[in-house]
Amino acid sequence: MIRTNATVKMDPFTPPCWRWEVAEQLFNKPALDEIPDDQVTRDALTYLRTGDSSQFPEMHTSRQIFLEDGLRRAALEARILVGQTDAEIAELCKYTPELVQVYADLFFCVRDFPKASDWKLRYAVGKPHYYGYQDHNLRQMWNWFGLMGESLGLNHVIQSYYDELRPDDEPTLSVYLRPTSSVDLRLQAVIAECIFPNFQPESKWEYEFAYYSQLINLLQTQEEKSSALQEYKKDRIKYVYQYLKGKIKSQPPERKEYSTASRSPVREIRKIQERLRSLELGAPNPI
Template structure:
């Protein structure tokens, strides 16, 4: 029997860590001696049965990263989502390419999903996108930015976090919004909108995203994106910071039927990608 790491036809509801889940189930069942066609899943079964860290060091390290659910996992998953290679991710996360490869295959198998989808949103961001991000949802926030497929923006989102980490005692999403933060106001506005999605939008999220992209790329800001932030823009950032840090309770705003309805997440992402493509075409 030939062993392969080619992804088989999967149940569309299978989570990104389906291989690890399968290995756990098999290692604890009467099928533990069965030889699987999928090499990495077979290796995971053997590791779980033997607990031999020396024989399977990459699986051991990948498992530790997954279970600790810290900054390394958040950054690696976001960079996988945004489409970066194992080599690029290894440099950013100070890991070996082998560990990144094993992690993606065992715990975060999403690379076969090449376009925005509800499946990706469900398994990488989940309920916070609809109910509001909490202070501990850093991994989900980075995943949300990664889903837009723009590595330059994700780099800045992650870089801004580590920069602010040196100047505040905050550790969660609030690090982006704390008073005196040096985080760009457009990025703060987008994060504030993620924290309080139940408020009527004060601005078009995709326009703010594109303006931020143009800023970090040192491109001329498009005329239609040059609208300066209003006082409400800054007030929303303050409210979001309060929600994250003090348990501030907010009453869901009553929607005015004349206000525009927010696009679905997939439509929002596709709209941004389409506008970026048009921008690149116009500049060539």
């Protein structure tokens, strides 16, 4: 039995590419005497059987985009999620509206379920949302921004990446955060905080940053707090960049407590910054 428009509405485990999977299922099992109830799925089956890319150019390109799983797919899916129209996406991504529609209908059928936010989160972002992002999870990060529903914000996230991207770069999240990056500090800080959606209790560095943030609130003047917050963002960005590149090889020394009572916030912040500098240099952490 193949999936249909009726059955997928009752199946929370239906992937967004279910129509393409139906076409592949019927192609790989000719004995299945069933006819897809969507024209686009029937066309996909014909495309698979004939291999005629000239008859189905948009489908052929859509399949390439889906299988290569690179920047083109990441941008296309995020823009579909955020609710941009086929014409808007086509203009921004330099495609035809027909190609965008074919991709959305065959490989990323999220428009069929506009209110299924949990389902979209599961399949468009997946494990990184719960366990943290790795460097190769760029598509999942863009999809997360797409799920936020802010079209202009997503445009900024994607364009900032392309502005920073170099010809020899791999499509990774660390491009945003590298030391030479020209990406706006505010966006870098947002990306850095998104890498760990939930607190990572196994990492002592996360406790250090939590303590760091607490200390900033104890500074006496607003000017001190603003300055310290900027330094915090820079330190956080550097740390997350090292994490994404697999360079976090040590943990800070064990703290007996994280109480701020009777301690100078300025002095404590400097101690944390010294530990972070040591981490950056690969030196032993100062006590």
